Amino acid sequence: MLRFIILFAALAGLAFPTQVIADPADVNAAARGVVRVVIIGTDGTAVFPVSHGTGFAVTSTRIVTNAHVIRDAVVDDTLQIAIVPSEGDETAFARIVSINTKKDLALLEVTGPLRLPPLTISGDTASDSAEVTSVGYPMNVDRAQGLDIEDIFRSQPPVKSRGFLSGRRPSRQFDTILHTAPIARGNSGGPLLDGCGRVLGVNSFGADSGNSDAEFFFAVSTKELIPFLKANGVPARISAEPCRSLNDLDDAERERIEREQASVRAEMAERTEAQRIKRDRMQLEAEMEVQEDRENAMAIAAVLLLLAAGAGTIAWQAKTGAANDVTARERKLIIAGSLSVLALVGSLAMWFTRPGIDAIDRKVNAAMADAEDITATTPGSITSSNSGTLVCTLQADRSRITGTPDGTVEFDWAEDGCVNTRTQYGFNAGSWSRVFVPNQEDAVSVNLYNPDTKTFRTDRYLLSRNAMSTTREARGKYTPPKCDTDGAASKLGDMQGAVIALLPDAPNERLVYSCAVRD
Incomplete structure (x- = not known):
């Protein structure tokens, strides 16, 4: 009887694969690039909002939203489009790059110094009943909080609501995704995310259910979004890799x-x-x-x-x-x-x-x-050297891919942990690693290399602006030793500990590469 139960459970696992539950860290990382799109007017001296919706970055300066969100600015050239990010105080204006009213899509470009972390668009068709998350700025939440005009123009984190996919279906002349992650007025133009924080669609409208709240909602699918971006020459990040949890x-x-x-x-x-x-x-x-x-x-x-x-x-x-x-x-x-x-x-x-x-x-x-x-001395029986020029190939089945990584990575490795004769890797607790904290991107990368197994790994942490500021401060307190310095590896291993201690327990993305010494 027990054997039958185990066999039934195994077959059930094949027939009904486990759905990836949305990771809050991935949703929060994607939310960094979600903005409030505010249509504003002036009466001579005062500035006032006419309407607002949501948008999300597809490049550092390009934003996608719904066409109906910016309709007022299209018909009235005295109105302007303001972009309010979820973090910081760099509110900027935007201009319309392209608009497709039939597909309810619009592309904006930031005209000021504001730079946003772009979201990754999913090229994989999620299955029905998969968990999804809507991210945006619903007006009913603003009203419930009693927000005034000054609050609307102040950076605030977007609202996140969970639900499930209910299917794909064409409606209003474009392909849509039906889901149950609640949205309201103001959510329009915001992203519908999968479990890895990748965009599955652009939230557009809800089902009409009389005077009660809609229980089903529609998002413009990536079947419409991706061609729209390509037609406008947008080099968006698109990933067709399946969404996998780090636990799995x-x-x-x-x-x-x-x-x-x-x-x-x-x-x-x-x-x-x-x-x-x-x-x-x-x-x-x-x-x-x-x-x-x-x-x-x-x-x-x-x-x-x-x-x-x-x-x-x-x-x-x-x-x-x-x-x-x-x-x-x-x-x-x-x-x-x-x-x-x-x-x-x-x-x-x-x-x-x-x-x-x-x-x-x-x-x-x-x-x-x-x-x-x-x-x-038999050919093929000699263990290859651990140093030399390494060609590393991405192992998708061992990776958690949320962006668009390189399929191959190449670098020169020396026994003392020196890469490309100039970049020293730190050695600590039996592991070789190098921490990278860029100034132009809100993401920290930790590269690790195991010479014994010839495995190269990159863990990427997508952090908030405040977290990045703290991490950059910790990184600025030390200067990595040069490759020819005595004890460089152990010294750097100790130095990097202060930065690694600030990182979350798990990365948002993990890329695993298998390396071989080039002949």
Whole structure:
């Protein structure tokens, strides 16, 4: 019965795959690029809002919103479009780049110094019932908070609401996504995000349900958005990789490591068994060879002993024989005696120098060493060097991709952790790493390289402006040592600890590359 339940659960997991729950960190990271789009007018001295909606950055200066959000500014050229970011106090104006009323899409460009972190657009079609998040500035929340005109022009975090996808369907002459993540007036033009914080659509309108709140809502799908951006030459970030949670990724990585370790153990066991069989065979061959050498030595010793005895007998006879020819007997005695002594010495030498039992082990060890030397010099059996020019290929199945990363990365690695002869990596707790805190982007990257497995990894943390300010301050307190400095790796490893301690527990994006030394 238990076996049946386990099998049923496994089949259910295949039939109904686990949906990725929206990660708050990814939604918050995407929200950094969501803005309030305010249509403003003037009565000579005072500035007043006419209407407002939501938009989101697709480049640092280009913003997508709904066409109906800026309709008043289109028909009345005395009105202006203000962009209020979710962070900071850099409110700016924007101009209309393109508008498509049939698709309810508009593209704006910031005319001031304001720079925004762009969102990534999903090129993957999310399945029904997947969790999604609407991000924007609903007017009913503003009214509930009693916000006035000054509050509307002050940066505030957008409102986030969760729901689920209910399907795709064409409506009002364009392709839409039906979902249940609540939106209201003011949300129009804001992004509908997947679990990795990527844009699935542009929120546009809700279903009419009389006097009650709408329960279903519509977003202009990326099927309309992506061609609109391409038609206007916008180099948007588009990712078609499936959305995966870091927990699932970590579980898969642990399973992969366990499989590799099991494979290594099995290979070692197989190699050990092969070595045992080889040693047993060599042992038998050595025993036979040594036994044959012993028998040959003993036989030669016996023959020499008989020769010594025979020659000794002749010498004795020459010494004790009749004295008819003294000269002849003396010559015979010398020759026979010398031959007897030499044969006896040779016999004793062969007997005492015959191979012993310990010769078997020596022969086996020498044969095994020769076999290992041959294996070590066989092409393909030499372990490649850990230094040199590395070409690293992205492993999508081991990565959590939320942006548009490079498919390959190339760099020169030295044994002391120096990259491209100028960038020192820090070494701490058995790991090589380098922390990058840019001034022009609100993201921190931690690059890690494992020379043993030739694995290169980049963890990217998308931080708020305040968090980036704190991180930049910590980074500004140290200067990385140069590659040729004594103890550079350990010193940098300690220095980077202050920055790493400020980062969240998990990155928003993890890119894993498998590296190989270029031939």
